[in-house]
Amino acid sequence: MSRIGVFICHCGENISRTVDVERVAAQVGTLPGVAFSTDYKYMCSDPGQGLLKKAIQEQRLSHVVVAACSPRMHEKTFRKAVESAGLNPFLCEMANIREHCSWVHEDREEATQKAIEIVGMMVERVKKNRVLPTITVPVTKRSLVIGGGIAGIQAALDIADCGHEVVLVEREPSIGGHMAQLSETFPTLDCSQCIMTPKMVDVANHPKIKLYTYAEIEHVEGYIGNFQVTVRKKARSVDEDKCTGCGVCMTKCPQKKIPNTFDRNLGMRPAIYVPFPQAVPNTPVIDRENCTKFKTGKCGVCQKVCGPGAVDYEQEDQLIVEPVGAIVVATGFDLYSIEEKPKGSPIKGYGEFGHGKIPDVIDGMTFERLASASGPTGGKILRPSDGREPKQIVFIQCVGSRAREKGISYCSKICCMYTAKHTMLYHHKVHDGQAYVFFMDARTPGKSYDEFWRRSIEEEEAVYIRGMVSRLYQKGDKIVVMGSDIAVGVQVEIEADMVVLATAVQPQKGADTLAQKLGISYDKYHFYSEAHAKLRPVECATAGIYLAGACQGPKDIPDTVSQASAAAAKVMTLFAKDKLEREPIVAKVREAGCVGCFYCRKVCPYGAVEEKEIRDRQGNLIKVVAYVNPGVCGGCGTCQATCPSKSVELDGYTDEQIVAMIESL
Amino acid sequence: MHHTEKHNFEPKIIAFVCTWCTYAGADLAGTSRMQYPANVRVLKFPCTGRIDPVFILKAFQQGADGVLVSGCHPGDCHYIAGNFHARRRFAAFRKLLEFVGVDLGRLQFSWVSAAEGGKWVEMVTDLTERVRGMGPMQEFRELALEEQWSGAIDTPELREAYNSI
Amino acid sequence: MTPKKTLNYAYYPGCSLHASAGEYDLSTRELFKKLNIGLTEVPDWFCCGATPAHNVDELLSLSLCAKNLELAEQVEGDLAVACAACFSRLKTTQHVLSESDVKRRQVEKAIDAPVPLTGNVKHLLDILARDLGLEQLEQAVTKPLAGLKVACYYGCLLTRPTDVPNLDCVEAPTIMEDILKAAGAETVAWSHRMECCGANFTLSRPGVVIQLSHAILDSAKEAGADCIMVACPLCHGNLDIRQKEIEGVYNTEYAMPVFYITQLVGLATGLGADKLGLDALIVNPMPLLKEKQLL
């Protein structure tokens, strides 16, 4: 028989003004199983808690109901108090007679009656409460960071500086990401490479960072604190330990006509290459698709000229398993292209802008490469078609972004600012040139952002035209831009030498497949979903996985770096403990009843349901049942409501407890 | 200023709510000192996904005259997608209930976020008034008796038949 | 040269082909005969309402087209349409009525019959390039149009808007060029191939037509075209019939013959000038055709 103690709080006068607390205490005291009931002015105060603890010990109470404010307010407080008095904290429940009763009713009689019923309901519930042991899982204090752009670099450095080992995996041959491609950055116009490359070197030299470049995530298993990640290290064809980075192989490679993707195909690179001179690691990779040796078997020049003998044509992909406790996803973004898309694709291209076939219509990133001092033109703004300096340049914003017709409805956030920056860079480099910008609205929220945009108009003399462009076409060596100025209400035609499109920010290619490997959710554009838009913006709903940078949504550099550091802080919070404690509100499977239909697995938002084989003593398989991994379970209980045989139960919210409450009414 | 008049019939309303949105919304109604009829009893669940339709039947059986089910707005679920499963489940369940002959006016599904104290008050008030107008719920009390009858295996014939299966 | 499969179509010529665009009708029938493609004219078809009807009365426009679609059901085969405007209206009707139940019910009431929404409506271009196929077409060519530089003019209604006619890419179609290349001609890249000629205003505001068509003719000339090719009687009316007038207003000279697609393809398959109605063209094509030794 249970010995329940009920404690009714006055909350000063907040409750007692409308609820007759003495009567509630008296009435509830008569309920079967209630051994003790009392009321007190402030239950949450020190003396109140003292009263509670004393009663538990003196009255040998088995369960406790505190009738006071909302459990959202003080459930933790009272459960802690109960625990310190030697009871399992989950044997304490709160009855909400303030927010749900005294504050919302005026009639004293009605309110008192309701309070009695509410407390009665919780008394019946608490009788069915079970002792729940706190769940602990061990934590592997190593972390995986996926993506070596500025987000991944920042997160990796923060975590490693805290003393924890980091495995950084980058798909490209070098870390650096998009930021390494940029010329100068808004709103301060500092050189991107100057601030980026030191950080890249820090990563390379950090004793706590294990760097895998030219590598991808193959497979992820496990759960928070205990992931097993398989990394595929693609064959580089160059031994990283032997290579000294002298670069002779690159200069001697006879195949030099491969478009350089890092330079947005503006320049050429050899088949054995580093993407850019400041690459980290400074170890070349052989592009096997374009290498003569791999295509025809003849050549082998690089191997012959390599002093240390690092070139290895026989090298194969390697699979490496890394145990980690937390994962930071920082896969970044990709740029939308206006090219014709395959039939049936949800994203469409821009036929009205020539489907990318007009050579002097380029995108913003290509302009960055033109403007970059280390770019293919040495920082000169020159047309790709004939290498002439464009005297009239047109920038068009919102290309792809905010265009539901093309399949993308969102704002890409960074284009207004980088276009303003482009007009400035252009004006600095081509003094007699004129920049025009077609835009809808300038979105410049951010410190010093609007001032920056205004400067491009007021001081750098960019002409901003509020209106969009209907069509671009080549006419001789000019590009005719057919736009409109909606402020004046006229059509505007500009014969431009070059057109720069501010194309939309999209998630990295393959973002969806990586998400499926990780078991994290993503939106219809394949941006990764955070657990809560406001309060948990860097965590995934899947425990132990965190987001940093543009893989979660379009972001500029300051936002990306902030989020990366935030994700790192989350990882460090996790690593601060040796064992992971979590609320034991998790689902458990009653194996005897489970028929293995796995409906629970279909509805589980966390992927917490696994298969478990039940065998007899001889080892013969009897049946396969569901098993809920307590480390992964989020505790929503959807499985329980779905289970046809009622064989899964959510601790803390069992059918028994709920039916007891309903029956009390 | 809320109802001081007494009614002949005070319906019993049971609300099944999720802890993250609607329970918090009801809390907000309290902290904002809004007033609503005292007929509702709130049962807290982690998520609407946990709410088994059987609970609704059970509530009616236990003498509830109206039942309210409310959780996070679609897409806002704390547990990613629990409320989507709930929505599907209840869409089917409503049909079933209608088929059985329950007036669907007694059952309300809705979404109330943690910021919607006003909506909570409005909904509870509307449902209470509506159910008050409909009178006490009779159907399921009889059903409860029936269930007990069919549940018991208290004759030797029945026992034999039961054992042979 | 017989096609491997037998192709038969219901044929909706539209009002213009029975009047000002008689040569389009003639050349279509002759070309299809030559290619062994069957055409059976839909009996007692009505005007599709063209632009003026949908301009002021969508319900009437939809009803007229729906009635024609219903009439076309009497004849076996997909519905072949020559005029870009008729094609656009019939396709739009199918699109709108399959999207909106309200409008479909209204139209069904107006024509007192169910609307066939699934029948295929095909422009001649589609039939030549896809049903017959470019390979077959190429095989049928006996007198390739070698050396003839053609500006293919699509106009508005063959491809626009997105997802309605679904004939080709809305912004960068190639179907006309593909057909002409199969016929051995050279096509030019030019900027105004999809700009509007202002057909709707040919009666009420000829000034508009002159201005818009002038830009088109200019662009074709600048691109070095010998002639323009169209697949719409309304475009033809503006570019061919009004060409002299435009030359007068802008004090310029084009002498740019404007052919129907069936005339040029017909020439390539060896049909004679009389069977193609070349004499009905206002801008005399004979000097050009003789110069290129195509006649």
Added chain:
Amino acid sequence: MLLSTETMDVDFVRKVEALSGTSVRRCFQCGKCSAGCPMATFMEHPPNRVVRLLQLGQWQRILAGRSIWYCASCETCSTRCPNKVHLASIMDALRKLSWDAEGPSKESYVQLANRLFLQNIRTYGRQYEMRLAAVFNVKSGQFLKDLMLGPKLISKGKLKMFHQKNKNMIEIEKIFGRIEEMRKNGEAL
């Protein structure tokens, strides 16, 4: 312009939306329609402004002007609108509603041509270009318009002197009749 719930005619906007099957509110005024419109130079309100006025419920200002009658129905705006606003259909709806409101527009020639075109269909079932042109010239008082084209066209066989009458003429009349009936009964807009 004074804006209030009284001066913004939302009902009219709803009618436009019902007729056109497209949202008016969705337009975010990027101006791409006006940029590509071949007729924008002839309009006093460029296309984007027509939608803007509609968003503000100011239909009188639209119908009083020429803009809607100078739309060529070329569908360029609808095709390129980033927001899937079917502006060409909105234009159709506005012209229809203009006729319902007894056509308060300044532009009469385009309207006249449209009227005659529809009359032709009702009378003959098909277009009869010679009559269309002749009646238009008489009614618009431009007796000599396109006079030079006539003989040439006749000699080329392009203007038929006799119209083709359709055997199913009763059907056409019935369609017109039923539509009028439906409108009278409020079954269609």
